[in-house]
Amino acid sequence: MTRLAPEVSYKAKAYQALKQAILKMDIYTTPEPVMLDERALSDKLGVSRTPIREAIAMLEQEGLVKALPRRGIVVVRRTKAEIVDMIRAWAALESMAARLITTMARKRDITALRDVFKDFGSDRLPQDHIEEYSRANIVFHQALISLSESPVLVDMTDDILLHVRGYRQLTIGRKERIAASLPEHLAMIEALEERDTDLAEKLARDHTLRLADYVEAHGQELFA
Amino acid sequence: MTRLAPEVSYKAKAYQALKQAILKMDIYTTPEPVMLDERALSDKLGVSRTPIREAIAMLEQEGLVKALPRRGIVVVRRTKAEIVDMIRAWAALESMAARLITTMARKRDITALRDVFKDFGSDRLPQDHIEEYSRANIVFHQALISLSESPVLVDMTDDILLHVRGYRQLTIGRKERIAASLPEHLAMIEALEERDTDLAEKLARDHTLRLADYVEAHGQELFA
DNA sequence: GGGTGGCATCTGGCATGCCAGATCAGAGTG
């Protein structure tokens, strides 16, 4: 028999709940800062303030919120420069993942990456189904990183995506970039299959760096 | 006048204190797991358990400790595979830093990197002053990342170094690697000065990947 | 003596209550 799970604590539940809630809300659309209230949260979640506070301490460590002593807890808004910076770090991690994949992953797992985009093609263009393609895009990148079999790379990119995702509607939602995106992905998969380490690394890096450049150039309106 | 500082909370102080304490102790030398006790800590630090618990929640989020419900708080020990994995992520971040530096940093700041090793040379070999060189090594890598002017890269590598540093005595302390280390560093600085983006990136990546390979091959004794 | 059951005790999880800083409305003042 397996040791039974030490059922999840309120702290962990509160952490998950708050994280989901923060990610779901569009913090960049409202002009005034989004505030959290410990007491209101403890009311709503039906637990005392203690586990709520511990969950908030974790979120603060993660950079999602910031506690202003005696003033409130505010959901952190990233500046454009910070988002660009994060995407660059993402590019670094993903290119390393690509490198590792060429040396360790199984051919069939690499090929399976194509399935993510099986609903798209010349007869069904990504730019005509932006929402759906954006989701496929995220899935692809996460699947790619997973193939590296590196838990650290997976965790770090998850952290980054967490923060970058707040922009997904607007950063990915540009037709010109989306049109270029699919062929780039397919080229990456090919390089991985060919075990061309340097090329795969370069393609992965440049693909994501292009997103960074794009946000840097066109992301201004998000921060008005 | 500037808004005066909201003096540091006990939570923050406890976090810093615990972090320092954990990093100072050599968790890999003792056979049995290192445990923390909330009440003992609150006694020793002169505060109640509440801020201690919040600090521990943050450390847990950071991956330094893990709370086992009703059993205790244990300082996490990394496996060799995890350390190797972290070093690979480090390599990814550092190569991206190198890339950015070639496009943005000032020449004089790059050249200043040489000062870190000014006490070493053919008349004073690194392998004869291992402790000192190890410190210079860390300083060099952190200074390098800083030059990228990317807060995200800096923070992420700081996190990684936090975990990897527990091994500093044994991973860096091999004469054969240290002898090769200094020339590699100098080659990196040269490539940066020459604004040779691809070369600098490659040198930075390979330099750190070699450390990963080294730990993978020779780090076994650490985990006996 | 080996094995078992139970209780004392230790540990983290959580609820609660008080405190001080921060804010803001409204009375009081020139």
Place this chain on the structure above:
DNA sequence: CACTCTGATCTGGCATGCCAGATGCCACCC
């Protein structure tokens, strides 16, 4: 009418106390 001062109130920070799970010692039984 503008400004200031004050206190009611709101918010997070912290201390304290109780609870239940986990452990380990020890009396007890066969």
